[in-house]
Amino acid sequence: MHPHIAALYNSAQKPSRLIIGLMSGTSLDGLDVALCKVAGAGINTQIEVLNFTTVDYNNEYKSKIKQVFAKRECDLELVTLLHPWVGKLHGNMVNQCLHTWQVNPASIDVIASHGQTIYHCPQSQHNHKSFTNGTLQIGDSDQIAVTTGITTIGDFRQKHIAAGGEGAPLAVYGDYLFFANPNENRILLNMGGIANLTFLPKSGDANSVFSSDIGPGNTIMDAYVQQNFKGMHFDDGAKIAKAGKVNTALLNAMCSNTFFELALPKTTGPEVFNLAYLHAAQLQTNTQHLSHEDVMATLNMFSARVIANALNECAQSAKECVVYASGGGIHNPLLMAHLNALCPTIKAFKKTDDLGINPDAKEAVLFAILANECLAGEQQHLNNTAQGIAGVTMGKVSFAD
Numbered sequence: 001m002h003p004h005i006a007a008l009y010n011s012a013q014k015p016s017r018l019i020i021g022l023m024s025g026t027s028l029d030g031l032d033v034a035l036c037k038v039a040g041a042g043i044n045t046q047i048e049v050l051n052f053t054t055v056d057y058n059n060e061y062k063s064k065i066k067q068v069f070a071k072r073e074c075d076l077e078l079v080t081l082l083h084p085w086v087g088k089l090h091g092n093m094v095n096q097c098l099h100t101w102q103v104n105p106a107s108i109d110v111i112a113s114h115g116q117t118i119y120h121c122p123q124s125q126h127n128h129k130s131f132t133n134g135t136l137q138i139g140d141s142d143q144i145a146v147t148t149g150i151t152t153i154g155d156f157r158q159k160h161i162a163a164g165g166e167g168a169p170l171a172v173y174g175d176y177l178f179f180a181n182p183n184e185n186r187i188l189l190n191m192g193g194i195a196n197l198t199f200l201p202k203s204g205d206a207n208s209v210f211s212s213d214i215g216p217g218n219t220i221m222d223a224y225v226q227q228n229f230k231g232m233h234f235d236d237g238a239k240i241a242k243a244g245k246v247n248t249a250l251l252n253a254m255c256s257n258t259f260f261e262l263a264l265p266k267t268t269g270p271e272v273f274n275l276a277y278l279h280a281a282q283l284q285t286n287t288q289h290l291s292h293e294d295v296m297a298t299l300n301m302f303s304a305r306v307i308a309n310a311l312n313e314c315a316q317s318a319k320e321c322v323v324y325a326s327g328g329g330i331h332n333p334l335l336m337a338h339l340n341a342l343c344p345t346i347k348a349f350k351k352t353d354d355l356g357i358n359p360d361a362k363e364a365v366l367f368a369i370l371a372n373e374c375l376a377g378e379q380q381h382l383n384n385t386a387q388g389i390a391g392v393t394m395g396k397v398s399f400a401d
């Protein structure tokens with residue numbers, strides 16, 4: 001047996017494993033790195049987050065990725081070069097974290113790497129009859145494995161697509177295994193660039209569980225701030241939006257898009273929800289001359305309204321749902337206040353730290369859970385193609401040498 005296979009076999013049989021989960025989202029703010037101690041597998045998974053940090057991306061990373069990010073046309077040579085470059089960078093960031101945390105790389109069983117999404121296009125979006133759903137994450141796992149000396153499991157989304165899914169959201173697998181609870185109907189809400197939710201009925205009925213993207217979380221707000229407020233990446237504390245007034249005509253125009261009419265579950269990305277989307281709605285409503293503050297107030301309410309609509313829809317199918325929120329959007333006080341006001345059907349709004357998981361770390365932890373399933377899972381507990389949940393094991397293995 002190859003020593004790397006023997007090492008994986010050994011890891012899979014240990015009572016607990018050390019797995020580093022890596023997530024680089026659509027906001028391009030940084031690489032989330034979560035060092036997790038994972039015991040068991042399947043519905044017996046137990047997770048302890050031993051260390052977590054976000055390693056901020058510098059302007060070079062942001063500007064290089066933005067040249068290809070969510071663009072239908074871009075420089076193919078640059079994409080080809082970025083794939084190993086991002087992988088190597090992520091590997092170096094992991095090395096830097098391990099050094100800071102004083103953790104021996106040899107003690108880590110595997111790294112779970114999401115990579116950097118550069119394009120996401122479910123069939124409902126691309127409309128080419130001869131193609132299936134598509135998504136592309138760069139940041140080659142071989143580079144991460146070679147740079148860190150740690151076996152790396154990556155590229156999780158392609159199996160989901162191969163099995164008929166849209167490649168996202170994958171949160172449902174980790175959410176179901178780790179957060180489902182027989183005493184409470186739960187909605188796990190993540191508000192990153194794009195907002196998504198997982199519905200977990202207390203019945204535990206795997207056929208009723210589902211996960212879906214909702215629409216924009218922070219992505220259009222971030223893009224608008226970056227375009228109009230030099231040096232700013234996002235509307236910190238919603239200061240800009242709080243100084244403006246919601247424009248109802250613009251808000252209503254933004255809310256009318258075929259994506260919102262599609263049944264759940266569905267996925268989307270900044271390929272749809274971007275500044276061009278805003279500009280089209282402004283042209284349609286003759287609101288091109290609004291102040292930046294009024295535009296931001298409207299964008300904030302737009303995200304809140306579409307998220308609230310999805311939460312209220314879920315809450316109709318199960319009484320007394322409790323929402324557990326995560327992702328950068330929880331730090332936006334105006335967005336949170338709007339959500340509270342727009343969701344009378346929700347019993348309570350909480351954050352995932354009430355369930356023991358730092359809300360900023362949740363997505364990185366999710367990928368650690370997926371890698372743990374790839375390594376030590378026995379069978380998939382979820383398999384419902386109607387809900388976009390394929391009963392497959394995801395992830396590809398890269399060895400260090």
Ligand SMILES: Nc1ncnc2c1ncn2[C@@H]1O[C@H](COP(=O)(O)OP(=O)(O)OP(=O)(O)O)[C@@H](O)[C@H]1O
Pocket residue numbers: 024025026027028029191192193194195218222233234235236237238326327328329331332333363
């Ligand atoms: N203090 C704050 N005030 C307002 N907004 C904030 C604050 N902190 C973070 N955010 C928002 O959260 C975003 C980052 O969220 P997050 O890291 O969850 O995104 P992501 O992982 O890239 O997204 P996804 O994985 O969903 O694509 C920021 O770009 C910003 O819009």
Ligand SMILES: CC(=O)N[C@H]1[C@@H]2OC[C@@H](O2)[C@@H](O)[C@@H]1O[C@H](C)C(=O)O
Pocket residue numbers: 025026117120135167168169170171172192193194195196213267268269363366
């Ligand atoms: C293609 C892609 O990277 N999608 C992300 C993005 O960020 C949030 C939302 O859109 C979600 O669908 C997904 O990530 C999470 C981790 C998921 O798959 O559950």
